[in-house]
Amino acid sequence: MYPNWILQRASITPLRSALTYEGQTWTFQQVNELSLKRARQLTALGVQRGHRIAIMGPSTPALVVMMYACMHLQCEMVMLNRRLTQAEIAYQLEDSQATIVLVADEDVEKLPSSVPYHEFTAIENGKEQYVDIAKEWSLNQTTSIMYTSGTTGFPKGVRQTVGNHQASATASVLNIGLQADDVWLCAVPLFHISGFSILVRSLLYGNKVQLYEHFNVEAITQNIMDGDVTHMSVVAVTLERILNTLELNKAQASPRFKLMLAGGGPVPVDYLERASALHLAVAQTYGMTETSSQTATLASEDAMKKIGSAGKPLFFNQIKISAPNAQGEGEICIRGPHVTPGYIGRFAEKSATEEGWLHTGDIGYMDEEGYLFVVDRRADLIISGGENIYPAEIENVLLAHPAIQEAGVCGIEDETWGQVPIAFVVLKEAVTMENLKQYCEKKLAKYKVPKQIKIIDTLPRNGANKLLRRKLAALLASE
């Protein structure tokens, strides 16, 4: 048995800061007391220990307290993505059989009609009812359920247990170290594993979270320059915006700032080099919903030596490449105590692993020193005239062009070649199509040069700002 993280943290270091949001700070004791009160209010509304409930709201302290209240009640939290359509929400509620939705007032309108819910303010103003809070949790208890968007078919609800989250947080600390006054900046959604894992680490480590509801690039860059924070989780696109802001301000990261964890897909090498010039340590990391955050992360001493690598497996887990080709590239498989025990709902019978190995659907290789390089999503692979084309490779080339802000590449059907790549770009300054084409032809083998380059305003991304390549093709179709 393991302790209730919230009670234990409040008991061990009650007066340490737990959370800062818009200038206000709460200690672990305060967060605990608020969440215990909220648990009593939820109890008065009929929420019981072990219920599966859904939860939706913006990244504010109210959501943190609501999540901790549900954890006190040992509820299984179905984390609803605020960007979902009503149909998608309806699917997840039906699949998960969540008994109720706890929803921030401003998000009520996003719910399908006839769904039972409690608004945050109604809960916060409601009466309290005594409830016995368990001091201990078991490793197998499901803490959170997150639906993976998947690439085809129905999203799957992934279980993340107490043991998964604990293994992830402890393995991470063995890699990146820990000091009592570390502060993690959270501007990634709390409903996504990238954000929720920051809360878990805060509870286990006793570190403060500096929470942002939105990705406020100016304020965040200021935090990094001032050393108000020591760690931050980013994806490529948010990293680029911070780099850009630092560059515009001719500023650098404070020496107190320790590390950017960059996940959600390969980070363009160009970004890593710009970060290096700004003395901003970036560790590329590889993880997913099924592994409750990081599986591999580049250790600090390797950051500049292995640019482009996602590093080595964290201490408690293992990685292997399944059925590698002649270049050593194959499907990335993962094993360890951080790997989900499985799914809920219609996929409850489907095993998440084969002989203990999670087959990720991602393509990568390990170099001779054991460093993982993630090449691309297998589902996004473009096969053109028998050649494998990795969209990320073409995107990397495009992103190094001075006029290009963001880039996304996908394959479309082609009578001659089976598939051919096309590109979508967001510009930061004007450029001719001829210039872009010549640039690509200089940098890429002919079969990799995008057959079309489309200029658009924004790329389709998910709640974690991760590029959704399969939606690119749909953009073209809808033209």
Next chain:
Amino acid sequence: MYPNWILQRASITPLRSALTYEGQTWTFQQVNELSLKRARQLTALGVQRGHRIAIMGPSTPALVVMMYACMHLQCEMVMLNRRLTQAEIAYQLEDSQATIVLVADEDVEKLPSSVPYHEFTAIENGKEQYVDIAKEWSLNQTTSIMYTSGTTGFPKGVRQTVGNHQASATASVLNIGLQADDVWLCAVPLFHISGFSILVRSLLYGNKVQLYEHFNVEAITQNIMDGDVTHMSVVAVTLERILNTLELNKAQASPRFKLMLAGGGPVPVDYLERASALHLAVAQTYGMTETSSQTATLASEDAMKKIGSAGKPLFFNQIKISAPNAQGEGEICIRGPHVTPGYIGRFAEKSATEEGWLHTGDIGYMDEEGYLFVVDRRADLIISGGENIYPAEIENVLLAHPAIQEAGVCGIEDETWGQVPIAFVVLKEAVTMENLKQYCEKKLAKYKVPKQIKIIDTLPRNGANKLLRRKLAALLASE
């Protein structure tokens, strides 16, 4: 399943320093390769996976490599204390049914005759045989077995599993933090949990161990002054010698030195105050063989605020006081993943815990803020005229006297009072008995004043330098 710590550490950070001894340093890769070779040599000698073997030797790299080789082979290592008599060793070998003793050449003569053994140099020079090394270990696998001296009757062989050691090391890091270049000085015996847990932490954290065969106070104090090391495990008597050396040299600890973990019994308050004056951070900790090292440790921010406390439980465990008296004092009980699953040999059937709680036999209380204060060993409690007298309290008073270097107190039978306390002291300068008596009478209630004070050269201590109070009474009897 969890990784083989040695393989995993060598795979993740092969080139980091693992061990320094007498000026020579080995990386994790080197330590791994040496221990794999040693595992093959042990295999050639008939040692097989899962065998229970005994191991004895001084704290040298040869012993570390031998232990790691046994861990590669997933052997259950019975750690023999080098100070034991032949009769005591014979008991442990018979009770544990160890198949073989792996013994440092210089320790062969300590073994009872007719015990099967392999000398270290014979193993190191022997031939190799291929053996398949498991990449994964289970949490329930027994890594080490250590006999607790116990207070009466037969010593018990305590199992320490992979899960116990992992929980201890990860809970410790959540308390004291971690940096990649931390270095732990080990001058406590490797056969004792205080020393072996330093090796475990080194493997999990990727930190270097600076190993000493003997407690060389000059060299160790120099390491602390120079910042060659960041952490060290001490007991009260070794802490005092370091303090004394620092004071004589009018020196202080390097700012790079982070923390002394002081265990093995209460540390006199006088020492903590002297350490504070020397800018040497000391965290009193509470642990034992059955908990694979620390259960509670004072957090850095509380070090000076709660002098005399062993702190709060580490993150993964819990402490309660059983059957407390009016002052809140009672038996300290412990629960958590670091608590042994039980014993071997003649105590294999004896449960180590009651409803998951280990009853320690130690007396303590928790203050209103949840800090643990360890008062004394229950077995050492002196009951005099119905009053409880804690030897540690009297020892603390004696140790604050400028002429006294070490002090030990025990009870002897008394016709009038049932028991009365007597004291044994080691002097650092000449003092009259009259002076000592008056000093005690000024500082202690009458019933606590030792009825006799004996001056002796050394106090009886175990292999971990822990005072053995039950041997004090024997000293008196043997006079």
